Amino acid sequence: MKIIRYDQLQEQLFYERLNNGLDVYILPKKEFNKTYATFTTKYGSVDNYFTPYGKTSMKKVPDGIAHFLEHKLFEKEDGDVFQIFSKQGASANAFTSFTRTAYLFSSTTNVEKNLETLLDFVQEPYFTEQTVEKEKGIIAQEIRMYDDNPDWRLYFGTIESMYHNHPVKIDIAGTVESISHITKDLLYECYATFYHPSNMLLFVTGPVDPLTILEQIRTNQAKKTFRSPTDIERFHHEEPSHVAREKHVIEMNVQTSKCLVGIKAKNVYTKGKEKLKHECAMGLLLDHLFGKSSSHYERLYQQGLIDETFMVDYTEESDFGFGLIGGDTLYPDQLAEEIQRILLQFDDIDDEQVERLKRKKIGTFLRSLNSLEYIANQFTRYAFDHVSLFDVVATLQSLTSNDLKVVARECFVQEQFTVCQVVPKKVK
Amino acid sequence: MxxxxxxxxxxxxxxxxxxxxxxxxxxxxxxxxxxxxxxxxxxxxxxxxxxxxxxxxxxxxxxxxxxxxxxxxxxxxxxxxxxxxxxxxxxxxxxxxxxxxxxxxxxxxxxxxxxxxxxxxxxxxxxxxxxxxxxxxxxxxxxxxxxxxxxxxxxxxxxxxxxxxxxxxxxxxxxxxxxxxxxxxxxxxxxxxxxxxxxxxxxxxxxxxxxxxxxxxxxxxFPLEARSLRSTETTTITKRTSVQEVIEKQHVKQGKLHLGYRTNTTYNDADYDALQVWNGIFGGFAHSKLFMNVREKASLAYYAASRIESHQGMMMVMAGIEPSNYERALEIIHAQAEAMRNGQFSDEEIIQTKAVIRNQLLETVDTARGMIEISYHNVIATRQRPLDEWLEAIEKVTYEDIVRIGEKIELDTIYFLTEKEGEKK
The missing domain is CATH 3.30.830.10 (Metalloenzyme, LuxS/M16 peptidase-like)
Structure with a gap:
């Protein structure tokens, strides 16, 4: 076991890699009532083309299967895992992202029991043809819900336009059609490939005694047998740096238009310190240009091109990265032009401005550490890319105006921009 | 706490x-x-x-x-x-x-x-x-x-x-x-x-x-002059003689079914805790009757839940369903409400629901926002009740209390937002 201290943040992180390859992290937070635990596999919607465990050739699986598997793990021969958690006073949930599937609970009592339940239900799959068929109706309604949600359509429309080949462009839940091809055998195959402990991470945070918890986890894992770990072979999709589609307009039953400009990042580092640095630099740069204290924000707001919903976001995971800028607007074309012009005209930033941006970002980072959910989820996301969440402050402090300019030169290029709009359906 | x-x-x-x-x-x-x-x-x-x-x-x-x-x-x-x-x-x-x-x-x-x-x-x-x-x-x-x-x-x-x-x-x-x-x-x-x-x-x-x-x-x-506080008036509403049904059609793919009930109980009332437990067994959580029956058994919805408006005396049920499943979903929701009214819930469901409500309240006060919301209930309501008393009151709710509160809950309005007919998906 290793203890990592972060003096400035007044935190201590306990870490151990178990014999079966599972990474376990425990962050004690004694002032809190609740304990929050996540058990995450490095397996998400982008992993749709890979060599299944025990096979020799690559295989393409139906879109939405990682998310489908997440739903089905909750059902067991003797009923629903939600029932067990709630008897133990816990609230349980799960989510699937582009690169991860996480199972989690939070509870203020029975932490040991709940942790046992979490580990056991994720490690004991039970899929039948009948329960798989039943789930299709439920997930179809989840997909329909998103179909009617203009913000989701806008978000995915933008990502879809950016990529030619990369599976990040595929909706996490798949489509009603694609999930119809999912069978129990396919689920077992994905499970066998991606749910080995060596591809997973357990994070526990709350008012816990780290040594007791760690011992409990060791004992739980020692009772089970696992095959020896193997490397997972995932298909690498060649992706050009220019976007697949420059503009995409979606007509929907809405009253207010929406517009997003997407920026496709070039030279994404797949792991380590360089990756964190790249992500932080891009974050600062976009905040400089479009944050609420920027002159561009003030002008666009005064001109009535944007409102409160205006957002700026940068995502960088695995081998993809993209920025998103936009929101509700009465003038979607004008806003798209303005945003792209601002990006292309950027040429300089001085160190004093960078210092102010860093100061803001460090305060924002501290605020995010108020949330146990944020800590567990973000720590896991970074860890899968060989980065530590707690290195964010040091990385921010190391950034210079030159780092920001390099990122701008790489990313603020017309052929890497895409525009997506949701507009009111024309009345026939 | x-x-x-x-x-x-x-x-x-x-x-x-x-x-x-x-x-x-x-x-x-x-x-x-x-x-x-x-x-x-x-x-x-x-x-x-x-x-x-x-x-x-x-x-x-x-x-x-x-x-x-x-x-x-x-x-x-x-x-x-x-x-x-x-x-x-x-x-x-x-x-x-x-x-x-x-x-x-x-x-x-x-x-x-x-x-x-x-x-x-x-x-x-x-x-x-x-x-x-x-x-x-x-x-x-x-x-x-x-x-x-x-x-x-x-x-x-x-x-x-x-x-x-x-x-x-x-x-x-x-x-x-x-x-x-x-x-x-x-x-x-x-x-x-x-x-x-x-x-x-x-x-x-x-x-x-x-x-x-x-x-x-x-x-x-913060130089604010002392003031006399107004008491909040509540509009009394005459009881409806029959349930009102409102159907609205738009270009949507999923139907949104929302039901409004009058609970005739607010945070101020002594039986508010029983209402919370009632709502928890009925539809507040992933172990509740609505989730188990509308979603898990019938596969009709991704979400099916109920919630109470603490200071208004209202409860609502919501579910996103295929437009053609309106009658079926309603039937299942009504059957769950009926089961609640007939006292068809087990001791296990009561214990489970209390444990989850307790957990939810304790988790709420792990955020600054949550602590403020809990405290602010006491500003809105006339009764003062610290969190530990609230938790205790939940523990004390009995089977009979829950049955009794069920008698006060009345369905008022069914609202359904659905697709325009003859549209292809």
Whole structure:
């Protein structure tokens, strides 16, 4: 076991890699009532083309299967895992992202029991043809819900336009059609490939005694047998740096238009310190240009091109990265032009401005550490890319105006921009 | 649990909640005004105007730049209704300097800014800045219109509108679109002055501080005259003779089914705890009857849940379903409500639900926002009840209490937002 201290943040992180390859992290937070635990596999919607465990050739699986598997793990021969958690006073949930599937609970009592339940239900799959068929109706309604949600359509429309080949462009839940091809055998195959402990991470945070918890986890894992770990072979999709589609307009039953400009990042580092640095630099740069204290924000707001919903976001995971800028607007074309012009005209930033941006970002980072959910989820996301969440402050402090300019030169290029709009359906 | 120190300073009630959980300090001001058609739109506009600029920071850019300098302090406003009260909330959150290696007194600087926002907004000729008011009027229009685009929120709003037609609770917290153009900067400022004199105002400070640390700073910066507090009137509504059914058709792929029930019970009532347990067994959680029967057994929905409006005496059920499954979904929901009324729930369901409610309340107070919401229930209601008493009361709820509360719950309105017929998917 290793203890990592972060003096400035007044935190201590306990870490151990178990014999079966599972990474376990425990962050004690004694002032809190609740304990929050996540058990995450490095397996998400982008992993749709890979060599299944025990096979020799690559295989393409139906879109939405990682998310489908997440739903089905909750059902067991003797009923629903939600029932067990709630008897133990816990609230349980799960989510699937582009690169991860996480199972989690939070509870203020029975932490040991709940942790046992979490580990056991994720490690004991039970899929039948009948329960798989039943789930299709439920997930179809989840997909329909998103179909009617203009913000989701806008978000995915933008990502879809950016990529030619990369599976990040595929909706996490798949489509009603694609999930119809999912069978129990396919689920077992994905499970066998991606749910080995060596591809997973357990994070526990709350008012816990780290040594007791760690011992409990060791004992739980020692009772089970696992095959020896193997490397997972995932298909690498060649992706050009220019976007697949420059503009995409979606007509929907809405009253207010929406517009997003997407920026496709070039030279994404797949792991380590360089990756964190790249992500932080891009974050600062976009905040400089479009944050609420920027002159561009003030002008666009005064001109009535944007409102409160205006957002700026940068995502960088695995081998993809993209920025998103936009929101509700009465003038979607004008806003798209303005945003792209601002990006292309950027040429300089001085160190004093960078210092102010860093100061803001460090305060924002501290605020995010108020949330146990944020800590567990973000720590896991970074860890899968060989980065530590707690290195964010040091990385921010190391950034210079030159780092920001390099990122701008790489990313603020017309052929890497895409525009997506949701507009009111024309009345026939 | 949490400890709260309360002190009345003129017209301000200051609540300090000392805790070492967080790396930031949170400041939240709540103004409670009556929810009424005449004032709702002005009240919706005011916080958005206030967060734009102050005398000292006379533009959005200046104000926001100052917040950045305070290590990215945040400033947000929002609106809510609790029963027939219109609640304006202004929040600031600022890093605790002890994690930053700086000696700047960030909390005090944030309090000064907060005071500037409230008492020294940017004004001209006896009114708010005309340019800011016009800009925020435009933004408010967009906000009201955007409700239509979020179908789940829209359906919820429409249910309430139909169920409480003609009473203040039917109003949108953002006001009325048709009233926006009648508002000018002077009249708005006058109304704001009226609110500062008459509304019930609570300031919460949550963080690693004690009342004695901040009391003096607050006294200096928040000069509010003492006031007599208005009691909230509640519109009495005549009972409907039969359930009202409203069906609305739009270009949607999923039908949104929302049911409104009168619980005839609010946070003020002694049997409110039994209502909470009733709702928990019925539809509040992933182990509840609605989730198990509408989703898990019948595969009709991704979400199927119920929730109560603590201060309004209302419960709503919501489910997203295939438009053609309307009758089937309704039948299953009615059957669950009927089972509840007939007392068809086990001791196990009661124990499980109590455990989850207890957990939920304890988790709520792990966030600054949650602690404030729990404490603020006692401002809205007339009864004072700390969290430990609330938790105890939940434990004491019996099977009979739950059956009895079921007798008070009446279905009032069924609202269904569904597809236009003959449309292909």
């Amino acid at each position: 949490f400890r709260e120190e309360v002190k009345t300073i003129g017209g301000l009630r200051l609540h300090v909640i000392p805790t070492k959980k967080y790396k930031t300090n949170t400041l939240v001001l709540k103004m409670k005004a009556p929810l009424c058609e005449r004032d709702v739109t002005m009240q919706a506009l005011i916080p958005y105007v206030l967060q734009n600029a102050t005398e000292r920071h006379p533009s959005m850019k200046a104000l926001r730049t100052y917040l950045d300098e305070l290590y990215g302090a945040t400033l947000q406003v929002d609106l809510a209704k609790k029963g027939e009260n219109h609640i304006i909330t202004i929040r600031m959150d600022v890093a605790n300097e002890k994690f930053l290696g700086t000696t700047s007194p960030l909390l005090r600087e944030a309090l000064t800014l907060f005071s500037d926002i409230l008492f020294r907004p940017l004004t001209e000729q006896g009114g708010f800045s005309v340019a800011i008011v016009e800009q925020e009027k435009r933004a408010l229009k967009q906000k009201i219109q955007s409700l239509f685009d979020d179908k789940m929120r829209y359906a919820q709003h429409r249910l309430i509108e139909e169920m409480y037609k003609g009473s203040p609770y039917a109003l949108d917290v953002h006001g009325k679109l048709s009233d926006i153009d009648t508002i000018d900067a002077k009249r708005l400022y006058k109304h704001y002055e009226h609110m500062l004199k008459h509304d019930e105002i609570d300031l919460y400070i949550v963080g690693d501080v004690a009342l004695t640390d901040v009391e003096h700073d607050v006294v200096e910066r």
